[in-house]
Amino acid sequence: MIKRKALQELLATACGLERVAFEPGMGQEWVAELPAEAAPCAIEALRTLPAWRHLSTITGQVVGDAIQLLYHCWLGRGVTLRVTLPREGAQAPSLAARLPGAAWYEREIQELLGVAFRGLPEGPPLLLSETWDAPPPLADPKEHP
Amino acid sequence: MTTVRLPIGPQHPLLKEPLSLQIDVAGEQISEATVRIGYVHRGIEELTRCRSYVQNVHLIERICGICSHIHSTTYCQAVEALLGIEIPPRAAALRVLLCELERIHSHLLWIGVLGEAIGFTTIFMYAWRDRELVLDIMERLSGGRVSHAANIIGGVRVDLGAEEIALIEQTLDTLETRLSLYRDLMVHDRPFRLRTQGIGRLSLETVQALGIVGPTARATGVDVDMRRDAPYAGYGGLSFRVIVGSEGDVWSRADVRQQEIAQSLSLCRQAIRALPEGDLAVRAPARVPEGEVVTRTEAPRGELIYYVRSDGSDRPARLKIRTPTLPALMSLAGLLRGVQAADLPVVIAGFDLCIACADR
Numbered sequence: 001m002i003k004r005k006a007l008q009e010l011l012a013t014a015c016g017l018e019r020v021a022f023e024p025g026m027g028q029e030w031v032a033e034l035p036a037e038a039a040p041c042a043i044e045a046l047r048t049l050p051a052w053r054h055l056s057t058i059t060g061q062v063v064g065d066a067i068q069l070l071y072h073c074w075l076g077r078g079v080t081l082r083v084t085l086p087r088e089g090a091q092a093p094s095l096a097a098r099l100p101g102a103a104w105y106e107r108e109i110q111e112l113l114g115v116a117f118r119g120l121p122e123g124p125p126l127l128l129s130e131t132w133d134a135p136p137p138l139a140d141p142k143e144h145p
Numbered sequence: 146m147t148t149v150r151l152p153i154g155p156q157h158p159l160l161k162e163p164l165s166l167q168i169d170v171a172g173e174q175i176s177e178a179t180v181r182i183g184y185v186h187r188g189i190e191e192l193t194r195c196r197s198y199v200q201n202v203h204l205i206e207r208i209c210g211i212c213s214h215i216h217s218t219t220y221c222q223a224v225e226a227l228l229g230i231e232i233p234p235r236a237a238a239l240r241v242l243l244c245e246l247e248r249i250h251s252h253l254l255w256i257g258v259l260g261e262a263i264g265f266t267t268i269f270m271y272a273w274r275d276r277e278l279v280l281d282i283m284e285r286l287s288g289g290r291v292s293h294a295a296n297i298i299g300g301v302r303v304d305l306g307a308e309e310i311a312l313i314e315q316t317l318d319t320l321e322t323r324l325s326l327y328r329d330l331m332v333h334d335r336p337f338r339l340r341t342q343g344i345g346r347l348s349l350e351t352v353q354a355l356g357i358v359g360p361t362a363r364a365t366g367v368d369v370d371m372r373r374d375a376p377y378a379g380y381g382g383l384s385f386r387v388i389v390g391s392e393g394d395v396w397s398r399a400d401v402r403q404q405e406i407a408q409s410l411s412l413c414r415q416a417i418r419a420l421p422e423g424d425l426a427v428r429a430p431a432r433v434p435e436g437e438v439v440t441r442t443e444a445p446r447g448e449l450i451y452y453v454r455s456d457g458s459d460r461p462a463r464l465k466i467r468t469p470t471l472p473a474l475m476s477l478a479g480l481l482r483g484v485q486a487a488d489l490p491v492v493i494a495g496f497d498l499c500i501a502c503a504d505r
Binding site for chain 1: 355467
């Protein structure tokens with residue numbers, strides 16, 4: 001069983017931060033906000049723990065003027081790492097080289113939201129057609145009537 | 146040696162759902178493979194933003210024609226968590242019952258598909274015959290064999306009377322008897338073992354690196370099951386064993402699933418024998434307070450995760466779904482390299498892929 005405080009300290013050390021605190025408000029999930037570039041180091045640190053099982057997925061979403069990436073991990077309990085990127089020219093380091101399971105989740109976010117993942121190998125589109133030439137469909141969320 | 150490129154899919158008799166495989170075959174061996182999905186991408190995550198939380202229950206059920214109930218269960222749990230409401234104990238028990246019936250029919254469907262892939266059509270016929278018994282119960286309870294619309298936000302809309310309980314008990318007994326056929330198949334049938342043992346073997350490292358979940362991961366030795374690790378609905382009060390294998394091949398996956406059916410039969414019995422009296426649902430407001438939530442459940446194919454964010458209106462601001470097939474699909478291309486071409490159907494069937502789930 002992982003301890004909340006120990007996990008916060010581990011993430012702070014791995015990301016070179018003074019402090020990491022889990023914020024309340026996502027059900028049973030422990031949620032920590034990290035700087036945009038810190039996700040690979042944080043995930044790498046979590047993977048050293050015996051409780052680490054898998055990266056469940058990455059959620060990408062537009063929230064106001066920002067794009068949020070949520071890295072949902074399973075370590076015998078849910079841990080989500082949140083990074084916030086500017087909406088214009090959003091980019092983030094790819095986890096795919098260290099954790100191949102992240103590749104398709106990153107490709108999906110790249111396609112649908114237009115976030116560029118540095119280091120993500122080029123490949124065919126994951127969900128959209130090869131002939132899709134419009135902007136990423138979820139980059140500018142519409143208000144539906 | 147000359148290499149021949151075989152396009153398989155998106156429409157192909159080998160495939161049950163649209164998926165595109167490009168296979169390079171050198172002699173009898175696959176030397177390279179690529180996988181492409183997206184042919185049944187319906188944009189369901191975005192579509193949920195156009196509909197109210199209540200309407201979305203029915204949309205969500207249509208992500209998958211096999212595990213429709215676990216999708217709506219996971220979604221309803223997420224919305225209920227945002228609303229801060231707790232469903233009545235009777236509703237929680239009925240959700241468990243339907244989840245486990247769904248697991249049984251999903252596993253039986255897969256055993257049939259695997260039987261067909263190895264040319265053992267008798268098993269296909271038997272497994273799908275037995276699956277019908279479960280679908281009959283689903284139809285009796287909800288009116289639907291595929292989409293049950295059993296869940297509502299705040300509980301369920303189906304109930305069991307004495308007659309239904311008797312029917313379910315009788316069906317569970319029949320399935321228990323028939324389960325011995327599948328157990329014998331795994332243990333004693335030599336052709337079945339020859340076609341599945343050592344085939345499509347996934348290593349523990351691959352499973353962990355790709356985040357593969359469910360029976361496919363458990364067959365490789367990964368001891369994770371959301372029903373035990375993050376209990377939801379009525380699972381907290383029920384006892385069952387998480388089945389873990391070790392070989393990671395198609396045989397091991399089949400063995401894990403047939404043992405899981407036995408556990409599911411037991412869970413169904415526990416759920417109906419200790420069925421609490423009381424309401425089926427609590428009233429849920431149409432507007433959901435601002436907030437976000439992650440919920441995880443154990444679908445027949447493994448961990449299903451939903452993220453829902455509300456902006457305080459009557460529709461989700463964001464709904465993200467990761468189904469268990471997606472990480473399994475990531476491993477398919479790598480796994481096919483070096484495989485004998487004749488084993489291709491077994492390796493593909495061996496994953497229990499649900500492309501509609503993966504594409505959403």
